Amino acid sequence: MSRLWYRQSAGIWEEALPLGNGRLGAMVYGGADREHIQVNEESMWYGGPVDRNNPDMREQLPVIRKLIFEGRIAEAEKLIKLAMSGCPDGMHPYQTLGDIHIEFEGMEKFTDYERELDLEQAVYRQKFRCGETLFEREMFIAAPSDVMAMRLIARGKDKICFSAILRRSKFFDGVKKTGDDGICLYGNLGKGGFDFSMILSAQSPDGRVSVMGEHLLVSDASEVTLYFCADTTYHVPEKELEASIRERIEKAEEKGFEALYREHVEDYRAFYARVSFDLGDLSEYDRVPTDERILAAARQAADIGLSKLYFDYGRYLLISCSRQGGLPATLQGLWNQDMLPPWDSKYTVNINTEMNYWPAEICNLSECHMPLFELIKKMVPNGRRTAEVMYGAGGFVCHHNTDMHGDTAVQDHWIPGSYWVLGAAWLCTHQWTHYQYTLDQDFLRESFPIMRAAAEFFLDFLVEHDGYLVTCPSVSPENTFILPGGEMGANIYGVTMDNQILRDLFTQCNEAAGILGVEDELDQRIRKAKERLIPTRIGKHGNIMEWPEDYEEWEPGHRHISHLYGLHPSEQITVDGTPELAQAAKVTLQRRLSSGGGHTGWSRAWITNHYAKLWDGDSAYENIEKLFADSTYLNLFDKHPPFQIDGNFGVTAAIAEMLVQSTSERIVLLPALPGAWDHGSVRGLRIKGCGEVDISWEAGSLVEFVIRAGRDYSWLIKYRSFSAELTLREGEEKRLAWDGGRLVEKGGKE
Numbered sequence: 001m002s003r004l005w006y007r008q009s010a011g012i013w014e015e016a017l018p019l020g021n022g023r024l025g026a027m028v029y030g031g032a033d034r035e036h037i038q039v040n041e042e043s044m045w046y047g048g049p050v051d052r053n054n055p056d057m058r059e060q061l062p063v064i065r066k067l068i069f070e071g072r073i074a075e076a077e078k079l080i081k082l083a084m085s086g087c088p089d090g091m092h093p094y095q096t097l098g099d100i101h102i103e104f105e106g107m108e109k110f111t112d113y114e115r116e117l118d119l120e121q122a123v124y125r126q127k128f129r130c131g132e133t134l135f136e137r138e139m140f141i142a143a144p145s146d147v148m149a150m151r152l153i154a155r156g157k158d159k160i161c162f163s164a165i166l167r168r169s170k171f172f173d174g175v176k177k178t179g180d181d182g183i184c185l186y187g188n189l190g191k192g193g194f195d196f197s198m199i200l201s202a203q204s205p206d207g208r209v210s211v212m213g214e215h216l217l218v219s220d221a222s223e224v225t226l227y228f229c230a231d232t233t234y235h236v237p238e239k240e241l242e243a244s245i246r247e248r249i250e251k252a253e254e255k256g257f258e259a260l261y262r263e264h265v266e267d268y269r270a271f272y273a274r275v276s277f278d279l280g281d282l283s284e285y286d287r288v289p290t291d292e293r294i295l296a297a298a299r300q301a302a303d304i305g306l307s308k309l310y311f312d313y314g315r316y317l318l319i320s321c322s323r324q325g326g327l328p329a330t331l332q333g334l335w336n337q338d339m340l341p342p343w344d345s346k347y348t349v350n351i352n353t354e355m356n357y358w359p360a361e362i363c364n365l366s367e368c369h370m371p372l373f374e375l376i377k378k379m380v381p382n383g384r385r386t387a388e389v390m391y392g393a394g395g396f397v398c399h400h401n402t403d404m405h406g407d408t409a410v411q412d413h414w415i416p417g418s419y420w421v422l423g424a425a426w427l428c429t430h431q432w433t434h435y436q437y438t439l440d441q442d443f444l445r446e447s448f449p450i451m452r453a454a455a456e457f458f459l460d461f462l463v464e465h466d467g468y469l470v471t472c473p474s475v476s477p478e479n480t481f482i483l484p485g486g487e488m489g490a491n492i493y494g495v496t497m498d499n500q501i502l503r504d505l506f507t508q509c510n511e512a513a514g515i516l517g518v519e520d521e522l523d524q525r526i527r528k529a530k531e532r533l534i535p536t537r538i539g540k541h542g543n544i545m546e547w548p549e550d551y552e553e554w555e556p557g558h559r560h561i562s563h564l565y566g567l568h569p570s571e572q573i574t575v576d577g578t579p580e581l582a583q584a585a586k587v588t589l590q591r592r593l594s595s596g597g598g599h600t601g602w603s604r605a606w607i608t609n610h611y612a613k614l615w616d617g618d619s620a621y622e623n624i625e626k627l628f629a630d631s632t633y634l635n636l637f638d639k640h641p642p643f644q645i646d647g648n649f650g651v652t653a654a655i656a657e658m659l660v661q662s663t664s665e666r667i668v669l670l671p672a673l674p675g676a677w678d679h680g681s682v683r684g685l686r687i688k689g690c691g692e693v694d695i696s697w698e699a700g701s702l703v704e705f706v707i708r709a710g711r712d713y714s715w716l717i718k719y720r721s722f723s724a725e726l727t728l729r730e731g732e733e734k735r736l737a738w739d740g741g742r743l744v745e746k747g748g749k750e
Contacts, residue, residue: 002312004290004636005116006030013038013337014633014643015291017117017124021143022323024230025334028139030115032128035102038337039148041196042327043234044095048192049382049405052086057390059083065472065493069465073489080419080473080491084390086409091401092193093344094330096337097230098168098185100200105161106130119309119316122268123261133158138257142264143323147252148228149260152221160207160224164216166200169339175214178246183216186242195238198230199245203253225257234404271319274364275684277311277655279304279677290636297628304676306628307621307655313636314359314652317645318368322356327404328371329356333645342642346411347375349423350400350477351560355602355646357430358569358609358653361437362660364686369434373447376427378406380450383424387457395457396450398423400477416490417478421461421471422498425505428454429569432508436664436688439711441515448512455509455526458502462529463493469532470494470548471502476562481551494548496563499533504570506530536566536573536581543588544573544581557595559603561610564588568609571663575615576718586614598623601631601638605650612657612672620658621674624651659695662687666716666723669695670702689713691728702738709733717743 009030010016016027016038025040060083067076113128126137133156141148154160165183166175172187182201189196200216202209207221218224227249236244252260285293285305293303321334330336331352336345347353353372360369383396386408391397400420401411412418431447434440462469472493480490506526513523539545546553546563564585566572573581589597589610598604604627611620631639631647638647658672659682667687681696690710696703702719709728717726722742728734736743 001286002119002309003116003286004119004309004313005114006289006291007113009113009115010635014637015635017115017635018317018320018333018335019122019124019139019141019148020317020320020334021141021146022319022321022326022334023146024141024148025321026139026141026148027335027337028124030126032110032113032135033104033107035100035104037100037102039097039100039198039228039230040334040336041097041198041230041232042334043194043232043404044097044189044196045092045404046095046193047092047190049407050088050092051385052088052091052407052409053386053389054084054087054410055389056083058392061391065463068472068491068493071483073483073491074487076473077415077489077491081413081415084410084419084473085413086411089411089413091344091346091403091407091411093340094336094346094404095189095339095341096168097196097198098166098172100164100228101167102162102164106158107135110135119312120269120272121265122272122316122320123265130158132156135160138261140261140264141320142260142267144263144267145252145255145260146229146248147260149252149257150226150228151257152224152226154222159219160221161219162217164200164202164218164226165214166198171339177211178242180211181209181216182246182249183211183214184242189232194232194234195241196230196232197242197245198228199242199249200226200228201249201253202226227252268319271365271367272315275315275682277308277680277682279308279680282308291634294628294632294634294636297625297632298630300625300629302676303628307624307677310624310628310636310648311652311655314648315363315365317648318356318359318363318365318652321645322368322371324367324370326371328353328375329645329649331644331646335645344403347402348400349398349402349427350417350420351562351606352602352644352646354426354430354569355605355650355653357649359649359656361433362653362656362686364684364692366434366438366686369430372427372430373434375402375404375406376424376431376450379408379424379427380406380453382406383408383457384453387460391457391461393457393460395453395455395460396424397421397454397457397461398427414478416475416480419473419491420475420477422474422501424454425458425501429501429504429508432504432512433569435512437686437690439690439713444512445516448509448516448518451505451509451512452522452526455505456522458505459525459529465493468494468534469529470534471498474498476546477560479546479558479560479562480554481547482554483551488554492547494534496534496536496544496546497565500536500563500566500570500572503530503533503572538580538584541587541591542584543591544584557592557597557599559597559600561588561592561597561603561606564610568606568613568657574613582614585610586616598626599630600640601627601647602640602644602650604631605638605647605654608651608654609657612654613661615668615671617658617672617674620654620672621676624654627651656682656685660685660687660693662689662715664688666718667693667707669705669717669719670697673697673700675700687715689715691715704738705736705743707734707736719743
């Protein structure tokens with residue numbers, strides 16, 4: 001059983017355990033006598049959309065470019081801050097929905113406490129004793145019913161008595177009774193924002209349920225079920241909001257806890273059970289509470305079981321915070337306790353949002369990727385206006401942040417990060433990735449105009465310099481260089497990451513055009529522009545150059561490794577295709593780490609993916625262990641600090657990439673298997689070309705490889721020095737064994 005478990009309740013939010021159904025989220029503290037459940041809803045964003053585009057940028061763009069090309073970076077950055085920044089400079093934040101507080105009577109003295117989060121069933125459980133009575137609680141948030149259910153049971157002579165209340169800081173309109181068994185808190189999210197409402201109700205077969213004032217009261221019960229639901233006018237018309245929530249709760253009450261439980265588990269496992277990762281008998285690790293394992297990891301105690309647990313947890317979190325039809329995972333996924341959270345809990349699209357979705361395709365959760373694609377669609381009209389107003393360009397553009405409304409203007413007055421125009425371009429590469437894994441031509445046909453609109457912007461924005469087409473201005477997020485005269489700067493032209501992202505986007509547009517049978521002038525312009533981008537280059541230290549000149553870094557251990565985008569998530573740098581660049585990427589990582597890099601959780605996750613792509617399993621695993629030791633909260637949330645969920649998703653993806661890597665042409669088996677994972681297996685990972693694989697190994701060596709094809713497809717299969725072509729028909733499965741240095745089909749056929 002894969003679970004997080006503890007012998008005490010959470011003392012702080014980062015020790016509480018997360019539940020979610022994609023739209024509703026909860027953080028459960030697990031107090032025996034005082035329960036605290038902090039709750040979220042995906043559309044709790046303050047205010048409405050705002051046109052923040054700075055109209056002065058269009059006139060000042062030629063001036064800024066002239067200053068940059070003349071090396072007058074400080075003057076350029078002063079003008080950039082005035083002319084390019086959004087008006088106002090920031091978007092609105094995502095906010096907490098509020099809290100459920102429950103005060104119990106007679107439970108102050110308890111023993112034998114335990115709480116757990118069951119990742120196999122997405123259920124929270126808790127138990128403890130008061131005297132001779134065993135108290136048990138079970139809780140989940142179901143996607144089919146769209147309701148959170150919590151069952152409380154007393155097994156013994158003592159009864160359950162409590163008062164419950166809903167809270168939301170000071171920013172709500174009121175509370176009221178709803179029926180004889182429920183309470184409702186309601187409010188609004190400011191001018192132009194949504195109205196919201198949340199309801200908590202109780203049912204008991206033997207106890208008394210009532211409402212007094214703003215309190216929901218239960219007494220003399222041996223069993224109670226609490227039902228909670230919330231929503232906003234983003235989903236439901238204003239006049240129907242409370243009625244819609246109440247209807248969902250009433251339907252849940254009619255079904256009852258057991259039926260809801262079965263429905264919930266069946267729905268959840270339809271996603272979670274697609275993949276399994278096994279590292280043998282881990283019972284010696286699983287017997288230890290999760291918090292003690294993390295504290296032991298900080299002392300460098302061996303625990304390979306944490307790798308499996310973290311992988312399972314990452315898949316659980318993605319299923320719980322990003323469901324088809326909803327909004328994408330934010331910087332904190334779905335779970336945020338603040339009215340004004342760190343970085344507004346938005347979508348930071350210069351790495352963090354993208355990292356959230358790295359595990360989606362390879363970990364067989366393709367549907368969880370869909371909310372991101374819906375957000376990109378929202379961004380297109382906004383991005384077209386930004387492109388035209390700010391740059392006089394066609395197509396659409398986004399900078400380094402967006403929100404639930406698809407805002408595309410510049411965020412913040414931050415010289416090293418704000419003034420970057422590749423956000424939409426990077427996001428659109430996810431559309432191509434989804435196609436590569438699914439070969440869904442209907443999806444590609446729908447996404448193709450969006451991908452080309454992102455490319456079209458750059459056909460207008462790119463400017464000629466020293467024989468190349470370059471972005472200007474731009475930054476290498478979020479790093480700073482030192483000019484030869486000692487001056488610091490961040491805004492420059494033609495940074496390596498820009499060229500790598502555009503090379504991907506342009507190539508993908510051309511390939512998509514070929515698949516869809518499109519031949520036109522725009523396709524040719526994209527093809528020609530791609531050939532004029534600055535190539536990825538090796539610098540004087542043998543590393544990948546980050547900027548167009550071989551500048552020194554102000555912060556050599558910087559958390560961003562943007563110039564290695566070409567290694568991961570891209571395929572432009574590969575061990576077997578571009579060995580010199582791969583070696584330079586390795587030098588780049590060594591230099592970063594020797595200067596203190598990897599000090600944030602998500603950065604450590606990116607580094608782990610880089611080492612996986614370099615086929616260096618022991619270095620990848622070493623960085624996973626360092627993440628556990630230095631950048632993991634006791635509830636396994638990723639520690640930036642503060643909490644950011646991208647590190648969770650980044651390492652989940654890295655573990656998958658350590659076991660199998662694929663391009664449209666080849667599959668590499670166990671490319672970065674660390675010595676610590678001596679034996680094990682994985683089932684259900686996806687590969688590009690619409691395939692699925694199972695892999696098992698013993699003593700660090702491949703035993704068996706199973707591949708299933710979702711379409712007619714051919715791959716080059718690689719393992720160590722062996723390689724062979726393999727062609728499958730749609731629906732066909734082949735089972736291959738490693739035998740004497742070659743892969744043979746079961747039955748002896750090579």
